[in-house]
Amino acid sequence: xxxxxxxxxxxxxxxxxxxxxxxxxxxxxxxxxxxxxxxxxxxxxxxxxxxxxxxxxxxxxxxxxxxxxxxxxxxxxxxxxxxxxxxxxxxxxxxxxxxxxxxxxxxxxxxxxxxxxxxxxxxxxxxxxxxxxxxxxxxxxxxxxxxxxxxxxxxxxxxxxxxxxxxxxxxxxxxxxxxxxxxxxxxxxxxxxxxxxxxxxxxxxxxxxxxxxxxxxxxxxxxxxxxxxxxxxxxxxxxxxxxxxxxxxxxxxxxxxxxxxxxxxxxxxxxxxxxxxxxxxxxxxxxxxxxxxxxxxxxxxxxxxxxxxxxxxxxxxxxxxxxxxxxxxxxxxxxxxxxxxxxxxxxxxxxxxxxxxxxxxxxxxxxxxxxxxxxx
Amino acid sequence: xxxxxxxxxxxxxxxxxxxxxxxxxxxxxxxxxxxxxxxxxxxxxxxxxxxxxxxxxxxxxxxxxxxxxxxxxxxxxxxxxxxxxxxxxxxxxxxxxxxxxxxxxxxxxxxxxxxxxxxxxxxxxxxxxxxxxxxxxxxxxxxxxxxxxxxxxxxxxxxxxxxxxxxxxxxxxxxxxxxxxxxxxxxxxxxxxxxxxxxxxxxxxxxxxxxxxxxxxxxxxxxxxxxxxxxxxxxxxxxxxxxxxxxxxxxxxxxxxxxxxxxxxxxxxxxxxxxxxxxxxxxxxxxxxxxxxxxxxxxxxxxxxxxxxxxxxxxxxxxxxxxxxxxxxxxxxxxxxxxxxxxxxxxxxxxxxxxxxxxxxxxxxxxxxxxxxxxx
Numbered sequence: 001x002x003x004x005x006x007x008x009x010x011x012x013x014x015x016x017x018x019x020x021x022x023x024x025x026x027x028x029x030x031x032x033x034x035x036x037x038x039x040x041x042x043x044x045x046x047x048x049x050x051x052x053x054x055x056x057x058x059x060x061x062x063x064x065x066x067x068x069x070x071x072x073x074x075x076x077x078x079x080x081x082x083x084x085x086x087x088x089x090x091x092x093x094x095x096x097x098x099x100x101x102x103x104x105x106x107x108x109x110x111x112x113x114x115x116x117x118x119x120x121x122x123x124x125x126x127x128x129x130x131x132x133x134x135x136x137x138x139x140x141x142x143x144x145x146x147x148x149x150x151x152x153x154x155x156x157x158x159x160x161x162x163x164x165x166x167x168x169x170x171x172x173x174x175x176x177x178x179x180x181x182x183x184x185x186x187x188x189x190x191x192x193x194x195x196x197x198x199x200x201x202x203x204x205x206x207x208x209x210x211x212x213x214x215x216x217x218x219x220x221x222x223x224x225x226x227x228x229x230x231x232x233x234x235x236x237x238x239x240x241x242x243x244x245x246x247x248x249x250x251x252x253x254x255x256x257x258x259x260x261x262x263x264x265x266x267x268x269x270x271x272x273x274x275x276x277x278x279x280x281x282x283x284x285x286x287x288x289x290x291x292x293x294x295x296x297x298x299x300x301x302x303x304x305x306x307x308x309x310x311x312x313x314x315x316x317x318x319x320x321x322x323x324x325x326x327x328x329x330x331x332x333x334x335x336x337x338x339x340x341x342x343x344x345x346x347x348x349x350x351x352x353x354x355x356x357x358x359x360x361x362x363x364x365x366x367x368x369x370x371x372x373x374x375x376x
Numbered sequence: 377x378x379x380x381x382x383x384x385x386x387x388x389x390x391x392x393x394x395x396x397x398x399x400x401x402x403x404x405x406x407x408x409x410x411x412x413x414x415x416x417x418x419x420x421x422x423x424x425x426x427x428x429x430x431x432x433x434x435x436x437x438x439x440x441x442x443x444x445x446x447x448x449x450x451x452x453x454x455x456x457x458x459x460x461x462x463x464x465x466x467x468x469x470x471x472x473x474x475x476x477x478x479x480x481x482x483x484x485x486x487x488x489x490x491x492x493x494x495x496x497x498x499x500x501x502x503x504x505x506x507x508x509x510x511x512x513x514x515x516x517x518x519x520x521x522x523x524x525x526x527x528x529x530x531x532x533x534x535x536x537x538x539x540x541x542x543x544x545x546x547x548x549x550x551x552x553x554x555x556x557x558x559x560x561x562x563x564x565x566x567x568x569x570x571x572x573x574x575x576x577x578x579x580x581x582x583x584x585x586x587x588x589x590x591x592x593x594x595x596x597x598x599x600x601x602x603x604x605x606x607x608x609x610x611x612x613x614x615x616x617x618x619x620x621x622x623x624x625x626x627x628x629x630x631x632x633x634x635x636x637x638x639x640x641x642x643x644x645x646x647x648x649x650x651x652x653x654x655x656x657x658x659x660x661x662x663x664x665x666x667x668x669x670x671x672x673x674x675x676x677x678x679x680x681x682x683x684x685x686x687x688x689x690x691x692x693x694x695x696x697x698x699x700x701x702x703x704x705x706x707x708x709x710x711x712x713x714x715x716x717x718x719x720x721x722x723x724x725x726x727x728x729x730x731x732x733x734x735x736x737x738x739x740x741x742x743x744x745x746x747x748x749x750x751x752x
Contacts, residue, residue, distance in 0.1 A: 011472075013752055089643075115713060116643075119715050265466050267492075268464045268488055275519065277466070280662070281730050286661050318519060318552060319443065337491065338464075338489065338492050339466045354731065355730065355750065375731060376387065
């Protein structure tokens, strides 16, 4: 972290991070976890930043979730030693995981088939100890995981049990389909489904004689319902730290909660559009919020201070160019001359922040820089 | 560049670069430029790599095109001193540009309005000398640029001429709409339009008494036609070095010319799909080739050696997960077990390669690593 002289000197495009909103979002999830009596293991695949992880884990037990080896290594180096790698494990990941375990990391991996377990059965359980494995459950998202009522669930547990270098840690699921819920009632239904699938899988494993210390669920839309979570031990939401237009349109937050925006500069005036220097790489090509509101395009446009400009949105993107249009009439050419700056609220924060090397955090009249990781 | 022990040890996802195809693609564009009698100033926004730039400029005059300040600084440090920054100039870019000019860089910038020129009129013309400005012309893409027949064209030239620190270098256009041409005849029409708009603008400026040493056009689809380019001085294509599925479906190359692919690992088997560890960040959410062929999704799947597997494509992506489906029947679960590797041909190489920190180049039984830049 180092202070930059002024907001005016920031080179665009850049990601601005509002620390006050970030802290409020983290506090909201911490309160939900406390009220539900579960541990919070925040997913750091969105923010990829140790400074953000410090706020997200404040007052918690300290464990986090990650989705790349780069994140495992970055967060371990930053002092986060309890790490769940929540992407299906393959043998090629073992050398990196073993190296971290030898240095003291407590790493959980996930598997959803006997074949996947057999692939890691030869794990080197040396000084790092046995590798903890969570069985991934499909709670309706149909991306990955074994069905909670499938015979294969017990086969997977037996395969883990049979491997001297592995240890069954519990079950894990992610209701990714909650990102497409139509209304609060539908989202609540998905949350119940996510919870109940995890509980069913855990009950079946226990009935078969296995210890199941961890029952882990997680997605921001399902975590932020008020359903009881008895029997669940931890939640793993991620995007709530920043929120975005998809979450706002889903009803999980308000646009005023969104903590990240892309600072961009107006580089041209054309009939019908303003051209800005934030395009497909700076904003991403994710247009997920348009599932709920067709007028969002590649993001909503705010003024330099972050106040939304009614009806102004990014209608199209090329690699380094964004086309800003007004949903009615012409864009405000007079108030946004060439060289003026705007902020863009993202559709999907996970996608938008990924390519940036740092967050710029306005503070005390200057700008702090918070490092982050990226890539794989 | 350093050698890695083996192809088998490569961590996925990764970008593989086929040097033989890259060289052939570079040779093809060099031949086109030579046959047309124009200079080739390759656009390095796609590859962002000095090693690739060395191949693309081999036998040429050495100038390149870039689209970010990060690229200006990276390529200048790598020995490329003649740089066109082909995104509309704003005052905030001047400090970085002036710093490079003081160290010997010859930088051209572009502007398409009197307001943009006035914004940089206060350029510090110290030891770096006057800043060369190309007037950006709209040749039908309607992204940026002044119409070649507009009165404003001469106003912009006069504004440049009136600024002691600026120097009119010529005109520049980019027919971005060529990426959406329907058929070879339509693409040729766009190529003619791009050329003729540039020539008209140059002629009007010369008639008004201005020197116009540079008449620059460029896009891969328009460059790779056989139209005569008399009067044009340079072309600035970029994606041709790598090509991609969009260019293949447009008819500009064949799939066998595509020089980059994403190496990914199968991490799960599900009813109806293979799960791979290359998702929205590793492939990008660009689905542009589907404009021509709806069966491409987020990319076509090849085996580990790069041989296409008929009918296999990436049907959906989450942040770090790709869903591989077969256009008919089930994916080949038996031949692609968990842990197997595949290669994905990208829709749009510029988007897909951007987040990677390096290219992995198979060579002599091992893998070379070629560095690249990224970000802004």
